[in-house]
Amino acid sequence: MPIREATAADWPSIWPFWHRVVAAGETYTWDPDTSEEDARRLWTDPAKRVFVTEDETGAVVASGYLTPNYGGPAAGIANAGFMVDPDRAGRGIGRALAEHVLAEAKADGYRGMVFNAVVETNPAVRLWTSLGFTVLGTVPEAFAHPRHGLVGLHVMYRAL
Numbered sequence: 001m002p003i004r005e006a007t008a009a010d011w012p013s014i015w016p017f018w019h020r021v022v023a024a025g026e027t028y029t030w031d032p033d034t035s036e037e038d039a040r041r042l043w044t045d046p047a048k049r050v051f052v053t054e055d056e057t058g059a060v061v062a063s064g065y066l067t068p069n070y071g072g073p074a075a076g077i078a079n080a081g082f083m084v085d086p087d088r089a090g091r092g093i094g095r096a097l098a099e100h101v102l103a104e105a106k107a108d109g110y111r112g113m114v115f116n117a118v119v120e121t122n123p124a125v126r127l128w129t130s131l132g133f134t135v136l137g138t139v140p141e142a143f144a145h146p147r148h149g150l151v152g153l154h155v156m157y158r159a160l
Helices: 008-024 036-043 095-107 125-130
Strands: 003-005 049-054 060-068 077-084 110-117 134-145 149-159
Touching: 003 095, 008 036, 008 049, 008 060, 008 077, 008 134, 049 095, 077 095, 077 125, 095 125, 110 134, 125 134, 125 149
Parallel strands: 077 110
Antiparallel strands: 003 049, 049 060, 060 077, 110 149, 134 149
């Protein structure tokens, strides 16, 4: 499945699944009512390298970004975000995109990657641990999950 750097023309394909994932309120700390304009600014900030995954027809089915997590002397630690169209979940798309972004981060000279707020009930926690991330700590009851109530937010890290 092709993975490439996104262009501005990809946003109309990213927005429908971005909105669906964030509006569900289960995996991201962004406001479920985020407008399309604000979402585009969040996801495609110029400091980020944005990627898309295409299916066999060329349709965009996932997106991810890579960015420095900190600045200055700590700029060697990356951060990333990932979204897969929920209709395409469970097909290995997220893993392929994550492996690609991790390789890009290493090639860009990052020494490690941190996720600042992984909802502990997010099924992606299994993916991140299988890719070598560890939970450094959990902020208890930090996230109001629509089905599970108050759940923790993990801080996860992996050396590159």
